[in-house]
Amino acid sequence: MRKSLRLPKPRKMAGNASLIKRGIAFIIDLLILNLIVIYPFKKYLSNLIPEFISFEESYNYVLNNPEISYSIYSISIAIAILTIAYFSILELKLGQTIGKKILKLKVISTTKEQKVWQYIIRSLFLIPLFPFMLLWLLDPIYLFFNKQGQRFTESLSKTKVIQEFTWGYTQ
Amino acid sequence: MKEKTQKNKDQSWKFIFKTLIMLFILSWILAGILPALFYESSEIGNIAVIPIKGVITSESGSTLGQSNVAATELIKLIKKADESPGIQAILFDINSPGGSAVASSNIAEAIKKVNKTTISVITEVGASGAYWAATATDKIFANKMSITGSIGVIGSYLEFANFLQNYNITYQRLTAGKYKDLGSPLKELEYDEKLILQSIMDKIHNYFIEDVALNRNLSKEKVEELANGLFYLGEDAKEYGLIDFIGSKEDAVTYIEKELNITAKLAEYKKEKTFIEILSQAISEKFFYVGKGISEGFLSKEKLQILT
Numbered sequence: 001m002r003k004s005l006r007l008p009k010p011r012k013m014a015g016n017a018s019l020i021k022r023g024i025a026f027i028i029d030l031l032i033l034n035l036i037v038i039y040p041f042k043k044y045l046s047n048l049i050p051e052f053i054s055f056e057e058s059y060n061y062v063l064n065n066p067e068i069s070y071s072i073y074s075i076s077i078a079i080a081i082l083t084i085a086y087f088s089i090l091e092l093k094l095g096q097t098i099g100k101k102i103l104k105l106k107v108i109s110t111t112k113e114q115k116v117w118q119y120i121i122r123s124l125f126l127i128p129l130f131p132f133m134l135l136w137l138l139d140p141i142y143l144f145f146n147k148q149g150q151r152f153t154e155s156l157s158k159t160k161v162i163q164e165f166t167w168g169y170t171q
Numbered sequence: 172m173k174e175k176t177q178k179n180k181d182q183s184w185k186f187i188f189k190t191l192i193m194l195f196i197l198s199w200i201l202a203g204i205l206p207a208l209f210y211e212s213s214e215i216g217n218i219a220v221i222p223i224k225g226v227i228t229s230e231s232g233s234t235l236g237q238s239n240v241a242a243t244e245l246i247k248l249i250k251k252a253d254e255s256p257g258i259q260a261i262l263f264d265i266n267s268p269g270g271s272a273v274a275s276s277n278i279a280e281a282i283k284k285v286n287k288t289t290i291s292v293i294t295e296v297g298a299s300g301a302y303w304a305a306t307a308t309d310k311i312f313a314n315k316m317s318i319t320g321s322i323g324v325i326g327s328y329l330e331f332a333n334f335l336q337n338y339n340i341t342y343q344r345l346t347a348g349k350y351k352d353l354g355s356p357l358k359e360l361e362y363d364e365k366l367i368l369q370s371i372m373d374k375i376h377n378y379f380i381e382d383v384a385l386n387r388n389l390s391k392e393k394v395e396e397l398a399n400g401l402f403y404l405g406e407d408a409k410e411y412g413l414i415d416f417i418g419s420k421e422d423a424v425t426y427i428e429k430e431l432n433i434t435a436k437l438a439e440y441k442k443e444k445t446f447i448e449i450l451s452q453a454i455s456e457k458f459f460y461v462g463k464g465i466s467e468g469f470l471s472k473e474k475l476q477i478l479t
Binding site for chain 2: 039040082096
């Protein structure tokens with residue numbers, strides 16, 4: 001009978017997630033959200049704005065009908081809330097969204113405890129309202145300079161995205 | 172160990188699946204609710220259609236279960252349509268016997284201030300105060316059998332003075348000011364009081380006549396001839412210059428399209444009823460019909476017969 005080799009166990013280490021992986025994971029999540037959250041609103045949105053040839057015509061149409069821009073705004077808020085729910089619930093419970101799961105990334109709390117507010121705050125950039133829209137600039141700039149690989153809202157919420165590195169032998 | 176890892180994996184995918192289903196359902200619910208809450212799709216278009224249906228009063232309410240046209244609410248809709256950049260014309264859909272002189276005059280003034288084309292269409296009835304408001308528009312359409320005109324003022328009331336006397340009920344008059352209880356149904360209308368009330372109504376009538384003459388570009392004398400309180404069918408009203416065209420709402424829309432060189436898209440402008448208003452109207456309607464039913468029961472002789 002052949003004996004199995006007693007090889008050293010594979011070693012695991014967690015480190016800052018690479019920006020490329022984070023970007024791809026985010027795109028995957030957006031594609032899923034497009035199907036789950038945005039698709040139900042598509043029919044209503046397409047009825048709201050008739051088909052126009054150019055962007056300018058669509059823009060003028062919305063400008064001349066303030067009720068339409070108000071409705072679009074309301075729908076954007078609703079979609080943002082559902083999107084934040086997607087990220088918050090999955091990251092709080094599993095530490096991963098679908099995109100992060102596929103790319104083997106994980107969200108952890110840098111404090112001992114995990115609180116709900118942490119996972120909501122880290123997703124606030126998804127709200128299309130001033131001043132949250134400032135995060136669209138602030139988050140990537142902060143990320144670029146942060147040694148921990150955190151966005152501004154991640155730093156605020158005391159969370160970070162990590163990826164697990166495994167090396168060694170596997171049987 | 173491997174089995175435990177696999178079990179955790181399965182559970183995490185199950186959780187993800189449940190979360191996605193929940194979000195999907197929530198999205199569908201919100202996509203159904205939001206349009207009704209925030210946006211009235213019927214208010215998008217280039218011709219605002221504002222209904223004037225029912226008795227015209229200054230404030231909202233109902234009369235015998237029928238809702239009134241509140242001048243305050245109507246004027247808000249008129250301003251809203253006037254300020255809406257997408258609206259190029261306002262069409263007033265009228266089916267009203269008139270109402271308060273003040274309210275009707277206020278509506279007419281508000282229509283005159285509009286900087287867009289205004290057209291009124293009289294369907295069944297557009298008389299008295301409703302006709303006053305219609306004269307403020309650029310053109311008036313009516314069916315040949317529509318009831319319009321009735322350029323007059325009414326202030327009649329039931330007097331119960333003799334009725335009270337028959338039941339030995341006395342009206343104790345306590346006033347400071349000779350005419351403080353002028354028009355009270357509990358006492359006889361004195362001759363001088365009647366003259367006073369009549370002169371007030373004549374003044375209001377004069378304002379009505381002057382406004383119609385101005386709005387319809389007719390001489391005051393001509394309007395005075397027609398302003399005997401009589402109502403006119405649409406056909407006759409056109410002959411007298413009280414309306415412009417015999418036609419329907421569709422004819423009015425076609426007219427606007429030709430005048431403004433546009434393709435019409437009608438936008439319904441109406442006051443949204445609050446839940447309390449809907450409930451209150453429903454309750455008052457029910458009680459009205461209950462009362463009507465009971466009174467019919469008493470009046471109907473057949474029901475009093477004893478059947479053998």
